[in-house]
Amino acid sequence: MILSFILLFIIGAAIGSFLNVCIYRLPRHESIIAPGSHCPACDAPLSWHDNIPLISYVWLRGKCRRCGQPISIWYAVVELLTAVLFVMAGWKFGTGAELLPPLLLISALIAVFFIDLEHYIIPDVIVLPAAAVGLGLMIAIQPHRWAELLVAGAVSGAFFLALALIKPGGMGIGDVKLVVALGFFLGRTVVVALFTAFLLGALVGVALIAAGGRSRKSRLPFGPFLAVGALLALFYGAPLMDKYLSLFGG
Numbered sequence: 001m002i003l004s005f006i007l008l009f010i011i012g013a014a015i016g017s018f019l020n021v022c023i024y025r026l027p028r029h030e031s032i033i034a035p036g037s038h039c040p041a042c043d044a045p046l047s048w049h050d051n052i053p054l055i056s057y058v059w060l061r062g063k064c065r066r067c068g069q070p071i072s073i074w075y076a077v078v079e080l081l082t083a084v085l086f087v088m089a090g091w092k093f094g095t096g097a098e099l100l101p102p103l104l105l106i107s108a109l110i111a112v113f114f115i116d117l118e119h120y121i122i123p124d125v126i127v128l129p130a131a132a133v134g135l136g137l138m139i140a141i142q143p144h145r146w147a148e149l150l151v152a153g154a155v156s157g158a159f160f161l162a163l164a165l166i167k168p169g170g171m172g173i174g175d176v177k178l179v180v181a182l183g184f185f186l187g188r189t190v191v192v193a194l195f196t197a198f199l200l201g202a203l204v205g206v207a208l209i210a211a212g213g214r215s216r217k218s219r220l221p222f223g224p225f226l227a228v229g230a231l232l233a234l235f236y237g238a239p240l241m242d243k244y245l246s247l248f249g250g
């Protein structure tokens with residue numbers, strides 16, 4: 001058991017390292033395969049031993065070996081976050097086939113979180129394959145849930161499409177596609193993800209206006225809130241769902 005958690009941590013850190021490449025390169029329309037990893041400051045290619053997730057960051061004390069420019073702490077944060085969430089998923093879902101959809105969802109959400117936060121886009125190249133593979137895996141593993149998953153994706157998508165059409169400049173089409181994918185992965189507990197995202201979005205929006213950092217008009221990307229809401233729903237969806245329902249007398 002301990003061994004599989006250690007393995008999940010290592011796999012998570014490695015996937016996190018790949019997510020760093022996606023987060024940096026996808027919005028810049030660069031290939032995620034070639035060229036290999038290089039220092040963003042001096043372009044020096046990284047040797048394999050300077051490119052080990054987490055370990056190299058500590059070993060190099062967060063600096064490029066050639067030019068000495070600091071390497072962003074966020075690379076290490078993404079690797080650690082992915083590793084920790086992979087271990088948590090192993091703890092909750094076991095180490096059988098049921099673990100595959102959560103690992104896929106976690107990876108996609110981490111990429112979406114950071115890309116949307118910085119660039120205000122949710123790339124199709126992440127969300128569409130994740131939605132298709134996620135739905136396929138979920139139905140293969142839990143065939144009896146097929147209708148629930150499809151309805152959850154369709155209703156969430158229709159709801160967000162309506163929001164995007166009613167108030168252009170608010171929700172984007174990227175958000176619409178993302179919530180369809182969330183419905184496919186989460187089923188009925190997608191409600192928890194959406195509710196949490198709106199709640200967090202409102203809280204952060206008000207806090208930023210109060211702090212004077214933003215006017216009421218300036219727009220926050222919604223993908224990061226959906227990502228946090230979806231992670232909460234993935235791990236605590238069922239108990240939170242029951243709480244909400246009992247709250248509304250259901």
Ligand SMILES: [Zn+2]
Nearest residue numbers: 039042064067
């Ligand atoms: Zn450098």
